Amino acid sequence: MKSVIQFLVILATLAGMVILSFFSKSMDEGNASASMYYGILAILIISAFILLFRWDKRRIQKEELELRQRVDARVRVALNSKHPVEFYARPSQFVFLVFIFILSLGSIYLGVYLLSDLPSTEWLLGAAFLSGGILFSIASIALGIRLIGRPVIRLDLRGVKHFRFGFIPWSEVTDVFLQTVVIKGNQVFSLRVATINKSIYLARLPRWLRVFHKLEPGGLSLPLPLSEEDARVVDGVAKGYANHAGAPTIEQKISRRVVDEISSIQTSQQRIKRLHKLMTETSGEFEKRRQEISRINMLYSVILILGVIAIFVRAWVKSK
Template identity: 25%
Template structure:
């Protein structure tokens, strides 16, 4: 309903804006170039211009009001879902058929184009268009395979997460969760990244294309790998999906890295888990020291102090042993960031290099 209402208001804004532009042209010509106004239709021109401006203003106000109302409803739904998740209720999200339906006119366009190319004898163009048509059909089939399976597209409960791409994944195998949001020209794309131990086992359930794309990045059959779950196909708020997944995962006692990201390897994760365990031990030690006996001269206080000193010495030894590994992890992260920065600079200069090569080839002819 929200999408239909926003689409209708966008259509009204486009039509009223176009009518306002057309109605304003005579007035602009009169103000800028002293062109004569149509005296017989001056009243209709006034009414059309003011009416278009009024309709455009009402449409913009309605669109913003509808968007604010949508945000309030989404926030209430998010809180209700999170509350239900905290009470061990499953989170289910169904898919949207908008994207596969959008591929139908694209398939028809390329199909008719290939037929026209065959009719005119352009066999190379026909082969290219036919290959593109088959590729789009295959992608549409992959999407429909996910959307038309029995049950919801995504289901999360206290035991694990189940998605159409990978099947059920128990929470004990999920090391980290991250929501990646990318701003594009046409909107935002959201992907829920799961850091899964033994990701290769679950990637076998995926179709051929995701299995090939993500399988190349796996470091081993039992290593922690990143399994992306695209949220654009889900009829749910991406932030709600992320918060629900984090809430359910954090209730499981298995090791979990809250600040995990897909570039972390097994060594990074191991160091992060050991550092996390040390921090928890330090918190327990601090709580225990707060309950120290008030009288420091008693035998119980002396034993407590000796035990506390042993814990502190052990913690310092673990800290000193872990620091070189932590520094190595930070150095690897720095090198990865530098590598990514160099790649971005190369990609930024690539269009200019291609343009310069094309101009040089034209000049040398």
């Protein structure tokens, strides 16, 4: 539906530009009837824009409400049953891995071609394409093998088991929340899990991947190649199981702090005032934490984009 609406907006924009050009032309020629006709069409298009955006806003609100209801229902069922819950990768993730693998093969071919064509003193560009292609092809194959027929994440009363980091007991977890990053209109989800000893779980990663995760603040980033609904269910179930197991998470500590402080206040008016203040302070802490993570992700994206641009600029310069 989102793609259809975007397509309609593009068509309406193009139609509006054409009508405005005809309107300006008819005004210059002094053709009043044509000017009125094109003016009415422009008003109709603007009205259609307004109605489309209002309808889309209501549609998004309705879908969000329905999604929350489905997520809440699934989380309640999982927490009430107290059985292990497994989540599997969505099919589009495997299509993406195949696409990355094909691009990697192209990078390997280009690297071999440059190494064989360029002089020995200019081997750096070809080596970069070759090594990058080999690295991404191996990573895509390894990731595909781990995800085919296997759960991305498994949650139970003992802890969380992720396909990349292995098993993490709730007794080690000090914070857990869902992080959402929008890349070109697509949502990418990861479960942020802070642990008492982060190095234990980083040691389970390959060396080349370990470097990137060491730079990330806020603990471990567990990728979730899932649908939005499944990712939200993972977040709800993870927090529920963590609370049930008595994990020393930030939310648990804040809840105890709020209860202790509120219970020590005598009057109800003072309690409400103090509760509002604590909620404001807590929201500020969570927002600050998410902003730090967003800045790191933005830095990674900028470095990656600049690196790709530098490689292509160098290739273009050497071809002259």
